[in-house]
Amino acid sequence: ILEVITSEEAGFCFGVERAIDMVLEAAGQNENTPVYTLGPLIHNPQVVENLEKKNVKVASSLSEIESGIIIIRSHGVAPEVLDKAKAKGLKIIDATCPFVKNAQKYARKLVDEGYQTFIYGDKDHPEVKGIYGSTEKKSIIIKDKEDLDRKDLSKKVGFVAQTTKSPESFRDIISYIITEVKELKVYNTICNTTDVRQSSAKKLAEEVDIMFVIGGRNSANTTRLAEICTATGTPTYHIETANEINRTWLNGKNKVGITAGASTPDWLIREVIQLMNEENKEMKIEKTENENVEE
Ligand code: F3S
Structure with a gap:
């Protein structure tokens, strides 16, 4: 079962x-x-x-x-x-x-206060485009700390981050730059939902025999969740709907873990749980039939 x-x-x-x-x-x-x-x-x-x-x-x-x-x-x-x-x-x-609004507001504030403002994020992501736009394009987007090497850091420096960036990578950038500048002002604009979701998915993946990560294939945060779960060594399947589940994946498995991206509605999660319950019912029937045959 x-x-x-x-x-x-x-x-x-x-x-x-x-x-x-x-x-x-x-x-x-x-x-x-x-x-x-x-x-x-x-x-x-x-x-x-x-x-x-x-x-x-x-x-x-x-x-x-x-x-x-x-x-x-x-x-x-x-x-x-x-x-x-x-x-x-x-x-x-x-x-x-509102958390994204905060990132926009702080980036704008840094620019207004004369800081050379950096946005740590993916330049093609709509959120980052919005933050950049709120500084009237007077900020610089960086994707990693190497990007800072070619930048002018002589002025006072300010930082915000795309809300979905990982806290570790942001910490890494900030500790890298802190000795390079005279003054640094950082607004931690990371939304901890992403971090909590990722660490609880990882913990769960370590405990189970198979992991389902539900969410759009075009969703960056769902794809990242699937990568994190895969890295634990537990067989992980990124699916959009319960229909994609191949029942043979469950052969020999006892514990099934389920997680879902921030853009996945509850009903898609419930469908997968329901399918697992049906699977359990069928297993029970098969077991009873086998027992009857043995008798
Ligand atoms: Fe907002 Fe955080 Fe979601 S920034 S949109 S609550 S991931």
Whole structure:
């Protein structure tokens, strides 16, 4: 019989849940007004598909929207995007995660106070683009400490990080730079949800025989979770839905671990748990049948 354990922190984070609630509310209250999200609301194809059924469309840029409501997703956007949307006469619902807003605010503050401001993050990630935009492009994005080698560090230096970066890697960069500069001001803008999720997934993967990591293949945080679990040596499967599970994977396994990315809805997690329960029922039936045959 399979023992199924779900990781402590799995599924929607606070910021994503808040954004989804805001979108559903907007769609429910404005049946006759087109509702758009600027880019997919979250990196989960099943959720995006469900939203489409509720008449929430995805626009990849403002130029695709003539009128209606525009929803800013949890990653946030640069202030100039908000200004353009306002100028077009669109109604804006800003679902930027408050933690991301903080990162934007502190980056702006550092620039205003005259710090050479660095953003530790992935330059192509929408959140980082939004933080960079909030400094009016007066900051520098770095992806690792080597990037600092070619930078002018003679001024006072300020730092913020993309909310989903790992605390260790940020600590590493800060300790690297601290002896290179005269003055350093750091805002720790990392959201600990990611860290807690990753460490509880790792702990669980170490205890079980097989791990399922549920979430969009296009979701960076889900992919990272799968990498962390794989690194423990436990067979790990990154799946989007329960349908992808091949029952032979469970042969000889007793303990099943489940975790999910920050953009994975509860119903996708429940489907996997349900499948495990069905598997258990079938195993029980097979066992009873075998026992009967033996008698
Ligand atoms: Fe916000 Fe943290 Fe989620 S920054 S969107 S609560 S991962």
